[in-house]
Amino acid sequence: METLSTNTETIISENGIQYPSKVMLDLHNLKKVYPTPKGDYVVLEDLNLQIMKEEFITIIGHSGCGKTTMLSMIAGLNPISGGNIAVLGNPVKGPGPDRGVIFQSPSLMPWMTALENVLLGVNQVFPHASKKERKDIAKYYLHKVGLDGSFDKKAIALSQGMQQRVGIARAFAIKPKVLLLDEPFGMLDSLTRGELQDILIEIWNKEKITAVMITHDVDEAIFLADRVVMMTSGPKAKIGDILNIDFERPRTRKSVLEHNDYYEYRKHLIDFLEH
Amino acid sequence: MKQSITLSKITQLMGFGFLKPITVLFSGKPQREDFINFLKKIIVPLLSIVLFVGIWQAGASALYNKEANYKIEKALADQGQVAADEMKACIASGEISCQPNTLPSPAQVWTSFKTLIKDHKVISADKLAFKEKTAAMNAKRVAAGKDPITYTGRPSFVDQIVTSLKTVFAGFLLALLIAVPIGIVIGLSETLRSSFNWLIQIFKPVSPVVWLLLVFMIVKTLTKDSNSDSAFIISFISVGLCAMWATLVNTAMGVSSVDKDYINVAKVLKLGPMQKVFKVILPSSLPLIFTGLRITLSVAWMVLIAIELLAQSPGLGSFVWEEFQNGAIDSNSKIIVAMFIIGIIGFLLDRIMLTIQNMVSFNKNEGV
Numbered sequence: 001m002e003t004l005s006t007n008t009e010t011i012i013s014e015n016g017i018q019y020p021s022k023v024m025l026d027l028h029n030l031k032k033v034y035p036t037p038k039g040d041y042v043v044l045e046d047l048n049l050q051i052m053k054e055e056f057i058t059i060i061g062h063s064g065c066g067k068t069t070m071l072s073m074i075a076g077l078n079p080i081s082g083g084n085i086a087v088l089g090n091p092v093k094g095p096g097p098d099r100g101v102i103f104q105s106p107s108l109m110p111w112m113t114a115l116e117n118v119l120l121g122v123n124q125v126f127p128h129a130s131k132k133e134r135k136d137i138a139k140y141y142l143h144k145v146g147l148d149g150s151f152d153k154k155a156i157a158l159s160q161g162m163q164q165r166v167g168i169a170r171a172f173a174i175k176p177k178v179l180l181l182d183e184p185f186g187m188l189d190s191l192t193r194g195e196l197q198d199i200l201i202e203i204w205n206k207e208k209i210t211a212v213m214i215t216h217d218v219d220e221a222i223f224l225a226d227r228v229v230m231m232t233s234g235p236k237a238k239i240g241d242i243l244n245i246d247f248e249r250p251r252t253r254k255s256v257l258e259h260n261d262y263y264e265y266r267k268h269l270i271d272f273l274e275h
Numbered sequence: 276m277k278q279s280i281t282l283s284k285i286t287q288l289m290g291f292g293f294l295k296p297i298t299v300l301f302s303g304k305p306q307r308e309d310f311i312n313f314l315k316k317i318i319v320p321l322l323s324i325v326l327f328v329g330i331w332q333a334g335a336s337a338l339y340n341k342e343a344n345y346k347i348e349k350a351l352a353d354q355g356q357v358a359a360d361e362m363k364a365c366i367a368s369g370e371i372s373c374q375p376n377t378l379p380s381p382a383q384v385w386t387s388f389k390t391l392i393k394d395h396k397v398i399s400a401d402k403l404a405f406k407e408k409t410a411a412m413n414a415k416r417v418a419a420g421k422d423p424i425t426y427t428g429r430p431s432f433v434d435q436i437v438t439s440l441k442t443v444f445a446g447f448l449l450a451l452l453i454a455v456p457i458g459i460v461i462g463l464s465e466t467l468r469s470s471f472n473w474l475i476q477i478f479k480p481v482s483p484v485v486w487l488l489l490v491f492m493i494v495k496t497l498t499k500d501s502n503s504d505s506a507f508i509i510s511f512i513s514v515g516l517c518a519m520w521a522t523l524v525n526t527a528m529g530v531s532s533v534d535k536d537y538i539n540v541a542k543v544l545k546l547g548p549m550q551k552v553f554k555v556i557l558p559s560s561l562p563l564i565f566t567g568l569r570i571t572l573s574v575a576w577m578v579l580i581a582i583e584l585l586a587q588s589p590g591l592g593s594f595v596w597e598e599f600q601n602g603a604i605d606s607n608s609k610i611i612v613a614m615f616i617i618g619i620i621g622f623l624l625d626r627i628m629l630t631i632q633n634m635v636s637f638n639k640n641e642g643v
Contacts, residue, residue: 077539095542107536111558111637120554121544156637174544 024088024210025051025074025178031082032069043069045236047083049229051178054208058221060269061231061240067214070231071182074212075101087177097125100176100209102184106163108155114166115151118142121174141169144203161192165199172203179204181213185220197223198253205250218269223256228265230272241272328381335380342375371604379608384615387608395431402426430589436616439590442507443572443579443624446514450571454519455564458526459552462560468527479520483578487513487585506588513582518575525567529560558637565632572628576621591617 030047033040043066051057061067072078074085076095085092087099100121108117118138126134142151145165155163164184171179184200185193201224204211215221221228225245232240245265247256256262297317343366351359365373379387405426413423430438461467490513498505533556541555583592595613598606 075543077542095539096545097543099543101539101543103536103539105536107534107540109537109540109555109558111561120540120546124544124546124550154637 029083058225100171110156445511449515450519454522462527462530521570522567529563
């Protein structure tokens with residue numbers, strides 16, 4: 001959290017609270033409760049996290065600790081039980097295209113082509129652009145994820161990895177303020193996963209969209225992130241520890257693996273997960 | 276080569292995949308497996324047809340003998356030995372008046388089929404002649420503002436089929452226009468779905484006959500002072516009402532069970548309600564809607580015969596009923612002909628729906 005102290009500029013939100021202007025996403029005393037017949041089940045409690053502009057955060061933690069719950073609350077798909085979430089000082093009230101989501105399954109509309117899937121979002125976000133401009137945006141991002149030859153292929157005809165590429169293109173093409181990634185590569189084989197990590201980080205280097213990504217993969221967490229957030233196991237999960245990854249960007253897999261601190265970081269994360 | 280590819284693709288799409296071994300055998304170089312395939316998929320099914328006809332023939336001749344013996348014994352008991360011998364000779368001679376009336380043999384049915392075709396040709400020629408004869412006069416009548424004279428002769432078997440098809444399509448269209456929009460609306464709203472559920476559950480199992488009577492009550496009054504064809508209106512509305520439930524239930528189910536991921540995507544992109552329905556919900560429920568429509572069409576065809584029979588509306592149903600009442604020597608075999616025709620048309624209608632369903636369904640790898 002030391003980055004906070006360096007912020008001098010502030011902005012004032014709707015409700016008059018002052019925020020350091022570098023904070024993109026602010027989770028404050030976040031709480032999530034699921035009512036059950038046996039009483040309330042508290043998934044998250046007192047969860048505080050500030051994510052800076054242009055920061056890439058990865059979140060690791062044991063299965064079922066509430067990572068996905070937290071992410072879907074940020075996305076606005078899951079109601080907040082207590083505390084609040086703000087994007088640039090504006091409280092989150094529901095889903096919206098300022099927070100792009102890449103889901104675990106590609107979630108493409110199978111009856112649409114790759115291009116149509118990306119356009120679905122682009123048309124929504126840039127309603128005043130001409131048809132050609134919107135198409136160009138969609139094509140640009142499909143090109144970026146390496147799908148030049150597959151614009152007009154039906155989503156269902158694409159492999160899982162290719163579908164997730166379209167998912168990445170769709171998320172970036174709507175130019176969100178925050179990108180939320182829910183284990184986007186969890187269902188892929190390790191070779192494809194590596195490829196997609198490279199693609200993701202390449203686009204991200206260019207666009208610098210604040211990103212929050214859940215992962216189970218320690219190496220993935222280190223390779224992609226500026227900070228790795230470790231969550232404690234539920235119930236009442238909160239932030240357990242935060243690890244700053246001080247590798248230079250742009251990174252390559254090779255430079256990361258060869259870096260002296262890499263195994264230190266890795267050990268830190270694994271130690272946390274094993275206790 | 277290209278032609279044979281498209282041919283096999285079309286047969287595949289229409290669910291006539293069983294014809295593939297033939298197309299394979301006649302296109303390119305057949306392999307040993309192709310011959311085995313041919314044997315399995317063509318020869319064995321053909322044998323099953325032969326077996327079917329054989330059993331039918333045996334059953335028909337057993338029934339024929341039983342009926343004949345009964346007739347002879349009855350003559351013996353009522354009128355004595357002489358009458359019994361006469362009856363025996365009469366049956367053996369093939370005299371029409373004393374033939375036992377029972378299940379017709381395949382050969383008799385085939386003959387009746389040919390008779391019906393011949394009859395159709397005669398009636399068509401007759402109709403054509405009538406049209407030519409009255410053409411000039413009708414033109415005058417129309418010019419004078421009177422109704423033209425129409426042919427009022429007996430409809431042929433083929434005319435009855437056409438009438439039935441018209442009725443079933445009108446009924447199907449009605450079912451589609453009622454059930455799909457309502458299905459979408461109640462599929463979208465949990466509240467509406469639970470409020471209308473009782474209505475669907477109660478009316479779904481109601482018999483076609485009762486629907487017919489209900490429609491009759493209403494249409495009779497509505498068409499009292501118009502000279503529209505009320506028999507046709509009654510039968511197609513009844514068919515539509517009987518058959519629409521499958522589509523209604525399937526549409527509502529398809530719309531309400533859209534993959535949650537798609538809904539989440541729509542939420543994140545903040546699609547408007549119209550876009551959400553037309554771009555996400557409808558396309559993803561199309562396969563289920565079409566499953567419903569397919570059931571609807573086959574139910575419509577099935578109940579049509581019963582409804583035509585009761586509504587006195589022209590068509591295959593009244594053809595069957597008239598033949599049954601008629602009791603002529605070839606009436607039974609004409610009924611069997613109608614049975615086969617009904618079955619074959621029903622099968623073809625189902626295949627057409629299946630083809631459309633496969634074309635709109637996104638679960639197929641069309642891109643490959």
